[in-house]
Amino acid sequence: MTARAVRIWYKVHRWTSIVSTGFLLMLCITGLPLVFYHDILHWQHADLEPPAMAAGTPAAPLTAVEAAARTRHPSLVIPFISWDEDDPNLLFVGMAEAYDSPPETFKLLAVDARTAKILGEPNLTEGVMYILRTLHVDMFAGIPGKLFLGVMGLLLIVAIVSGVVLYAPFMRRLDFGTVRQNRGRRIKWLDLHNLLGIVTLAWLTVVGATGVINTWADSIFKIWQFGQLADMIAPYKDLPAPQKPVSVDVAYQAAMKAAPEGRVPSFMTYPGTLFSGRHHYGIFLRGEEHVTAKLLTPVLIDAQSGQLTDMRRMPWYVDALFVSQPLHFGDYGGLPMKILWVILDLISIAVLVTGLYLFFTRRRTAEEQLGLAVNDRKLEPAPAS
Amino acid sequence: MTTSPPPRARAAERSLWRIFAAPILIALVSLVGLISALVADGPMDVLAWVGLGVPVAVCAWFVMFGKVT
Numbered sequence A: 001m002t003a004r005a006v007r008i009w010y011k012v013h014r015w016t017s018i019v020s021t022g023f024l025l026m027l028c029i030t031g032l033p034l035v036f037y038h039d040i041l042h043w044q045h046a047d048l049e050p051p052a053m054a055a056g057t058p059a060a061p062l063t064a065v066e067a068a069a070r071t072r073h074p075s076l077v078i079p080f081i082s083w084d085e086d087d088p089n090l091l092f093v094g095m096a097e098a099y100d101s102p103p104e105t106f107k108l109l110a111v112d113a114r115t116a117k118i119l120g121e122p123n124l125t126e127g128v129m130y131i132l133r134t135l136h137v138d139m140f141a142g143i144p145g146k147l148f149l150g151v152m153g154l155l156l157i158v159a160i161v162s163g164v165v166l167y168a169p170f171m172r173r174l175d176f177g178t179v180r181q182n183r184g185r186r187i188k189w190l191d192l193h194n195l196l197g198i199v200t201l202a203w204l205t206v207v208g209a210t211g212v213i214n215t216w217a218d219s220i221f222k223i224w225q226f227g228q229l230a231d232m233i234a235p236y237k238d239l240p241a242p243q244k245p246v247s248v249d250v251a252y253q254a255a256m257k258a259a260p261e262g263r264v265p266s267f268m269t270y271p272g273t274l275f276s277g278r279h280h281y282g283i284f285l286r287g288e289e290h291v292t293a294k295l296l297t298p299v300l301i302d303a304q305s306g307q308l309t310d311m312r313r314m315p316w317y318v319d320a321l322f323v324s325q326p327l328h329f330g331d332y333g334g335l336p337m338k339i340l341w342v343i344l345d346l347i348s349i350a351v352l353v354t355g356l357y358l359f360f361t362r363r364r365t366a367e368e369q370l371g372l373a374v375n376d377r378k379l380e381p382a383p384a385s
Numbered sequence B: 001m002t003t004s005p006p007p008r009a010r011a012a013e014r015s016l017w018r019i020f021a022a023p024i025l026i027a028l029v030s031l032v033g034l035i036s037a038l039v040a041d042g043p044m045d046v047l048a049w050v051g052l053g054v055p056v057a058v059c060a061w062f063v064m065f066g067k068v069t
Helices: A003-034 A036-042 A062-072 A128-138 A142-171 A184-201 A201-215 A217-232 A250-258 A290-294 A314-327 A334-360 A364-367 B016-039 B043-065
Strands: A077-083 A090-096 A108-111 A118-120 A266-270 A281-288 A296-302 A308-311
Touching: A003 A036, A003 A128, A003 A142, A003 A334, A036 A128, A062 A077, A062 A090, A062 A108, A062 A118, A062 A250, A108 B043, A128 A142, A142 A184, A142 A201, A142 A217, A142 B016, A184 A334, A184 B016, A184 B043, A201 A314, A201 A334, A201 B043, A217 A296, A217 A314, A250 A266, A250 A281, A250 A296, A250 A308, A281 A290, A290 A314, A290 B016, A296 B043, A314 B016, A334 B043, B016 B043
Parallel strands: none
Antiparallel strands: A077 A090, A077 A266, A090 A108, A108 A118, A266 A281, A281 A296, A296 A308
């Protein structure tokens, strides 16, 4: 690399890093407890666990679940019912002012699927975990906040790439893993920054990139809504909304009859929601294990006739979103993986802090080592590597 | 000619391949770890712990027992 190229990469690394570091530190710190988000929710809402009953106790009709929810909140409608991923006996009923109310206004009822008894109303929009999660997702600034953090994530990717490029000239005369302990704090922190950064390269790139993809969730949903969904319900576009829709059980059974082997319900939406349009129930199926559990297949049931209208796999961009979620959260390999996630997050914090220190101390250390010190600039390029 | 080599003997330059051999290996092992738990459970989870354990162990090793120069 010529000295000029090194200088440009160095500038890119410095400026993409300094712009994003504050936000990345916030994301790393709020992200630490979020690794255990689901475990903490479970622990906080232990009372919502459906009681033990004889194995194979059949599920109550969904109309009974509906009725229980309506009794609890007579003025609200039910836009969706969802099945807990771990406990098939646990249902969540979403309730709102209208079918197309914004999701953040939904109330959630936990219901025992076998007895249709309401177990409780978990409030997911209060408490420390809610604050940490919202800071991490959008800093309480909604979609713009989310997209902003996505841009910070893109800067992180550029900082990682430029950091890898600069790793070569820094390490020209050093063995892998060298941390020079006796030449002052700056040199030591520079070596630590390089070592910890290059070793966690793959993990941080994956977590950063999947985090960026997650910030696009709203747009991805919109693209699906106006793409595949609009396509599936196109023949119904000009029809009036059904006057006497079939019951939720008729729709559910029709969908499960059409469902391919090995698919279980993830959630079900009512006619009038953004998920299934005015004329259809949408039953969203998922696989039963590991990655397939993240991939959805929407089944649309005509609410007038109770017949299957269409069933398709979600398009690749929705799959990409759902696969990127576990890769960002680290919640797909048990407790040991979560602990590794926390340690790798802590190492990334160390990379950010050492980087910040290097930025604010005299630049000479790094620049000298790259052959970029001010009085060197007119000299011949560093030997090509 | 302001930059004659400093009195401290300079180590020989390493080839790009030598500089990046260890980082590439660690990145590949990490990626295997990241992906394995995604495609199957059970033994693949263990593979994931090993894969992601490698970068953590490498950091710990060099921070604690790194060569002092």
